[in-house]
Amino acid sequence: MSLEPSALESVSASDRPQFSLNARGRLLLINEPKVLGILNVTPDSFYPGSRVQQQSTLLERAGAMLEAGAWMLDVGGQSTRPGSERVSAEEELERVMPAIASIRSAFPEALISIDTFYAKVAQAAVEAGAVLVNDVSAGSIDEELISTVAGLRVPYVLMHRRGNPQTMQSLAQYDDVLTEVFDDLARRKVELHAAGIHDVIIDPGFGFAKTAEHNFQLLRHLSLFHQLRSPLLVGLSRKATVYRTLGVSAAEALNGSTVLHTIALQKGAQLLRVHDVREAREAIRLCAAVDSAQ
Numbered sequence: 001m002s003l004e005p006s007a008l009e010s011v012s013a014s015d016r017p018q019f020s021l022n023a024r025g026r027l028l029l030i031n032e033p034k035v036l037g038i039l040n041v042t043p044d045s046f047y048p049g050s051r052v053q054q055q056s057t058l059l060e061r062a063g064a065m066l067e068a069g070a071w072m073l074d075v076g077g078q079s080t081r082p083g084s085e086r087v088s089a090e091e092e093l094e095r096v097m098p099a100i101a102s103i104r105s106a107f108p109e110a111l112i113s114i115d116t117f118y119a120k121v122a123q124a125a126v127e128a129g130a131v132l133v134n135d136v137s138a139g140s141i142d143e144e145l146i147s148t149v150a151g152l153r154v155p156y157v158l159m160h161r162r163g164n165p166q167t168m169q170s171l172a173q174y175d176d177v178l179t180e181v182f183d184d185l186a187r188r189k190v191e192l193h194a195a196g197i198h199d200v201i202i203d204p205g206f207g208f209a210k211t212a213e214h215n216f217q218l219l220r221h222l223s224l225f226h227q228l229r230s231p232l233l234v235g236l237s238r239k240a241t242v243y244r245t246l247g248v249s250a251a252e253a254l255n256g257s258t259v260l261h262t263i264a265l266q267k268g269a270q271l272l273r274v275h276d277v278r279e280a281r282e283a284i285r286l287c288a289a290v291d292s293a294q
Contacts, residue, residue, distance in 0.1 A: 010157040016268055019231045020157040021199040023131035026109070028155065032267055033284045034135075036273040037065035037073045038237065039103075040161060041095045057100055059106050066110055068278040071271075072132065075125075076115030080136050080208075089142075097124060104129045106159075112159075119144035126152045133200075136161060136208065138188055138238050141269065150196030157201045158192060160185050161208035177214045179223050180204070186228055203233040211240040217262065222267035233271040234264040236259060237280075240270065257282055287288050 021028040039052055039062060049056050052058040062073055077095035078087050096114065103110055113132035114125035120131045120141050134157040139146040149156050162171040169253050176178050181204055189200050202225055206215045215236070225232055236242065236257060243253040258279050265287045274280040 003181070003191075008214035014144035016270070017226060017229070019270070021132075022201075023154045024126075025251060026131060026153070028114050028131065028271050029133075032288070033269065034071035034271050035064075035069060035139055035277050035280045036072045036233075036271060037068075037277045038273060039065075039073050039075045039099065040077065041077050041099045042079050047262070052099075052133060055098070055102050059102060062103050062110070063105060063215060065277045066107055068193070069281040070277045072111040074113045074115050074134055074273060075103070075130070076134075078116070079120070089120045092116060092121050093124060096121065097128060098267050100125055100130060101127045105232060117141040119148040123148055123152065126154055135159065135264065136205075138171075146192065146195050146197065155199035155201060156197050157203050158185060158188055158230075159208065159235075160205035171209045172211050172214060174214065177210065177217055178224065180220065182225065182228075183227070189228060199234050200230050202228050203235060204231045205242060206208060206234065206236050207239045210257065211269070215239075215241040218262060219267070222264060222269065226268055231270045232268065233273060234261070234269045235273040236260045236264065237272075237274040237276065285288065 019030045021030065021173040023026060039058065039216050041052055041058065052061050065073060075096050096116070100112055103112060106283060112130045113134050114122060114130040115134045115136070116122055116125065117135050117137035122145060126133070133149050133246045136159050138158055138161065175252045185202055185204070189202070192200055202224070204218045204225060206218065209219070222232070222234070238253040242256040243250050246253065246256050256275055257274070257276065261280055261282045262272065264272065265283060272280050
C-alpha cells in the first residue's frame with residue numbers, strides 16, 4: 001500500500017478517532033487516550049521493576065496503578081523479551097490465574113487484560129473476568145487462539161512481529177519498514193474479521209523484530225496507522241530503544257519513555273502500555289492541555 005507522508009503531522013484532540021469496544025456485552029469507550037498498566041507475574045521480564053510474584057506486592061502495585069489512573073491492568077505470565085524461553089500454557093496459567101483472582105477480589109471494578117498467546121490461557125482468563133486479549137504473536141503460535149477469542153467475544157490486540165523471541169531480532173530486515181508493517185497488519189486485520197473478531201486494537205510491535213531505527217521510523221510515522229481504523233496501542237515503556245539510545249539501563253529509562261509516550265500521543269496514540277502509570281497519565285493531561293489551548 002502507498003502511504004502518504006502528509007500524515008506526519010501531529011494529531012489534535014479534535015481529530016483523534018474515538019472507538020467503542022464490545023467485551024462480552026460490556027462497552028469499553030476509548031474517547032481519550034488511556035493507559036494500560038503492566039503487571040508481569042514472571043521471574044524474567046526484561047525490566048526487573050515490573051516483576052510481581054508475591055500476592056501482597058501484586059495488589060500493592062495494582063492498587064497504585066489504578067489510583068494513578070490506569071484504565072486497565074495488563075497481566076502477563078510469560079516474558080517475550082529477545083532470547084526469552086517459552087513456558088507452557090499450564091505454567092502460565094499457574095502464574096496468571098491467582099493474580100487475576102486476587103485483583104478481581106480486591107478491585108472488583110478494575111478492567112483486566114490478559115497478555116498471552118495461548119488459547120487455553122485466554123479462555124480461562126476471560127472466564128475469570130479479563131475483558132481483552134493482548135497477543136504478541138498475531139495468532140501465529142497457538143492455532144486455536146483466534147477462534148477462541150472470536151468465541152469469547154472480547155477485543156483483541158493485534159501486534160506486528162516476525163518470528164519468536166529466540167529468532168525475531170535476526171528477522172529485523174525490511175526494504176520499507178513502514179509499508180511492510182502496515183500491510184502485514186492490514187492483511188491480518190481482514191483475516192481476523194473473517195474469523196469473527198471485530199474489535200481489533202492495532203499495535204505496531206515496537207521492539208519485536210525491529211531495530212531502534214525501525215522503531216523510530218514507526219513512531220515518527222505513527223499517525224499513518226489510523227488508516228487501519230482501529231484503536232492504536234503503543235508499547236515503548238523502558239524498552240531497549242529507549243535505554244540503549246540514551247546509554248542508560250531499563251531502570252533509568254523512565255524519562256526517555258515519557259518523552260516517547262508524549263510523541264506517540266501527539267501522533268494520535270489512543271492506548272499506552274506502560275510500567276509507570278502516573279507519568280503516562282501526566283503526559284496525557286499535558287498533551288490535552290496543549291491541544292485545548294486557543
